[in-house]
Amino acid sequence: MTQKLKNNLKKHLFVYSILIYPLIMFAVFWVGINFNSVIMAFQYYDKMGNVTGFAGFNNFIEFFKNLAAKSADITIRTGVINSIRTFCIGLIGYPISVIVAYCLYKKVLFYKVYRFIVMIPQIVSGFVLTLVFHKFVENALPSIMNVIFNLEDFPNLLGDARYTYGTSLFFSIWSGLAGTILLFTSSLNNIDVSIIESARLDGANFFQEMWFICVPLIGGIIGTGFITNISSLFTAEGPLVAFWEFGAPPEVMNIGYYFTQQVMRNKDNFTGYPMLAAMGLVFTAVTVPLVYLVKGIINKVVPEV
Amino acid sequence: MGLFKKRIQEQNTLFVRIWKTIVVVFLAIYCISLLVPLIWMIFTSLKDEVSYTIDNFGFPKTMIFSNYSDVLTKYLYVEQNGFRYGLDVLFTNSLILSFGFATWGVANILFVAYVISRYNFIGKKFLYNLGLILMVLPIVGTLPATFKMYRIFGIYDNMLMLILTSSTAPFSGMWFLIFYNSFLTIPKDFTEAAEIDGAGYYRIMFQIVMPMIIPVAAVLYVLNFISNWNNYGVCLYWLPSYPNIPYGMYVFQMGATAGSGGAGMTLIMAGFTCVMLPTVLLYIASQKIMNSNFVVGGIKM
Numbered sequence: 347m348t349q350k351l352k353n354n355l356k357k358h359l360f361v362y363s364i365l366i367y368p369l370i371m372f373a374v375f376w377v378g379i380n381f382n383s384v385i386m387a388f389q390y391y392d393k394m395g396n397v398t399g400f401a402g403f404n405n406f407i408e409f410f411k412n413l414a415a416k417s418a419d420i421t422i423r424t425g426v427i428n429s430i431r432t433f434c435i436g437l438i439g440y441p442i443s444v445i446v447a448y449c450l451y452k453k454v455l456f457y458k459v460y461r462f463i464v465m466i467p468q469i470v471s472g473f474v475l476t477l478v479f480h481k482f483v484e485n486a487l488p489s490i491m492n493v494i495f496n497l498e499d500f501p502n503l504l505g506d507a508r509y510t511y512g513t514s515l516f517f518s519i520w521s522g523l524a525g526t527i528l529l530f531t532s533s534l535n536n537i538d539v540s541i542i543e544s545a546r547l548d549g550a551n552f553f554q555e556m557w558f559i560c561v562p563l564i565g566g567i568i569g570t571g572f573i574t575n576i577s578s579l580f581t582a583e584g585p586l587v588a589f590w591e592f593g594a595p596p597e598v599m600n601i602g603y604y605f606t607q608q609v610m611r612n613k614d615n616f617t618g619y620p621m622l623a624a625m626g627l628v629f630t631a632v633t634v635p636l637v638y639l640v641k642g643i644i645n646k647v648v649p650e651v
Numbered sequence: 652m653g654l655f656k657k658r659i660q661e662q663n664t665l666f667v668r669i670w671k672t673i674v675v676v677f678l679a680i681y682c683i684s685l686l687v688p689l690i691w692m693i694f695t696s697l698k699d700e701v702s703y704t705i706d707n708f709g710f711p712k713t714m715i716f717s718n719y720s721d722v723l724t725k726y727l728y729v730e731q732n733g734f735r736y737g738l739d740v741l742f743t744n745s746l747i748l749s750f751g752f753a754t755w756g757v758a759n760i761l762f763v764a765y766v767i768s769r770y771n772f773i774g775k776k777f778l779y780n781l782g783l784i785l786m787v788l789p790i791v792g793t794l795p796a797t798f799k800m801y802r803i804f805g806i807y808d809n810m811l812m813l814i815l816t817s818s819t820a821p822f823s824g825m826w827f828l829i830f831y832n833s834f835l836t837i838p839k840d841f842t843e844a845a846e847i848d849g850a851g852y853y854r855i856m857f858q859i860v861m862p863m864i865i866p867v868a869a870v871l872y873v874l875n876f877i878s879n880w881n882n883y884g885v886c887l888y889w890l891p892s893y894p895n896i897p898y899g900m901y902v903f904q905m906g907a908t909a910g911s912g913g914a915g916m917t918l919i920m921a922g923f924t925c926v927m928l929p930t931v932l933l934y935i936a937s938q939k940i941m942n943s944n945f946v947v948g949g950i951k952m
Contacts, residue, residue, distance in 0.1 A: 360852035361766045368820075449678075474881070478689065481919065551663050577787050588901075591905065609794045616799065619798075626793060
């Protein structure tokens with residue numbers, strides 16, 4: 347065996363010795379779990395999780411029946427509507443974040459103070475922020491509204507069915523805004539100063555600089571965030587587990603939370619799992635082409651996404 | 652013409668001022684909204700129950716610091732499966748989980764990124780592209796299958812197994828790409844010189860290349876540690892017999908709310924402040940690393 351061949355063998359041995367464990371983990375816990383999920387969608391399970399027969403498309407039929415039913419299981423339908431609604435309304439966070447980040451980048455009044463405060467949700471744990479928000483809305487907000495605005499009957503926004511969805515949606519946008527503002531601000535700070543200066547020399551004003559120079563230069567980050575958001579369309583749970591554990595009111599239901607709730611409530615009864623697996627396949631089949639379609643469209647504008 | 656241009660410029664300046672004012676007002680309101688709940692948390696944590704009932708959002712007239720010691724010694728525990736887990740157990744579990752997940756997760760990404768970025772081997776391009784695909788592949792509803800497989804493999808309610816199997820696709824994700832690009836920027840001369848001097852592949856990896864990447868790895872490690880320190884979900888879903896501090900706090904605030912209609916609010920808020928404190932301290936302590944420009948292989952990134 348020549349020295350070159352020996353070295354090559356040694357190199358490959360080294361590389362695969364590093365990769366072997368991650369690859370096994372990937373094969374078992376990524377490929378295996380997804381494969382198991384697909385198979386599960388076509389099976390019947392008993393309470394203990396033993397396969398009791400081939401279900402064909404019955405689990406899918408059951409899911410579509412539940413989705414179409416007007417009274418039987420409205421939580422799935424509400425979940426689908428809320429997931430889409432949350433995603434669409436959540437999009438307003440993007441332009442707001444870009445505008446605010448640009449103004450911070452342009453060093454508006456007290457920009458250092460704002461940048462520090464906006465960083466707080468990243469430092470303080472999300473878990474604490476979520477639960478403090480919950481307690482604050484339930485306990486302190488009605489008193490504050492009463493004292494400041496004289497609103498004696500200010501409702502409990504997370505206890506009154508009319509406001510629960512809106513409040514949890516507000517929380518998602520409110521707490522998520524800080525992260526995107528920081529991300530966009532740091533991306534803007536990485537822009538080469540000479541590009542901005544040459545744009546100014548060419549007579550670009552505040553808005554032209556933002557729209558024609560800065561936004562395209564951080565387009566990759568904005569596009570990636572947007573695609574990540576779409577890919578989590580039916581997996582995002584929002585703050586529902588922190589707010590209500592596994593007993594959230596039906597009006598705030600979303601699909602991500604529905605999966606968690608159903609699995610955790612039925613830890614010792616597997617009979618409903620195949621229908622959930624079928625449901626997951628349907629939502630995956632809807633989301634995959636959507637993600638790649640949007641990615642294709644964004645790639646035409648911003649190739650680096 | 653000159654007058655016309657001047658007018659447009661003036662209008663633009665005015666418009667920019669109005670625009671900036673709107674953004675500043677928005678930012679001020681947003682920042683106040685972020686601060687108010689946290690200030691309320693600290694104020695409440697310093698009150699006694701009576702003064703909280705009288706005034707539930709004002710400044711505490713007398714500060715009760717014993718709330719902190721009370722919540723830590725008397726209330727922060729979990730009763731599960733007939734066992735009572737005290738603060739010492741919760742703290743130990745928190746440490747093991749944060750340390751375990753952060754160390755194992757970062758090490759896996761680091762090593763995989765190193766070999767993919769610096770060595771040519773069969774399957775290199777496939778792995779890299781697979782990682783990119785996984786980043787945007789939206790798989791929905793695998794929780795039932797995950798739950799079932801975790802029970803079959805004995806991972807459910809087993810801390811060590813859960814940590815060891817937590818990194819399922821280390822060749823995918825944002826941090827993999829950051830490490831991948833960082834390794835690419837290290838000149839090959841460093842490793843080639845070590846090779847000529849007779850260093851083996853492991854020695855080159857651990858003694859030559861890894862030290863250069865420490866600042867980047869440290870940032871990920873700190874963020875990962877903080878995120879795992881705050882993770883109550885891991886105990887809620889997968890490790891019911893290994894409760895950590897956030898889970899203890901989660902259980903405590905749920906029980907207090909359900910049982911006494913918010914009567915234990917001062918203690919709950921004292922608990923939240925205590926849970927929050929380590930991550931804030933860790934963040935402050937690691938500020939130098941977090942804000943530093945990474946220097947990799949003599950190149951400032």
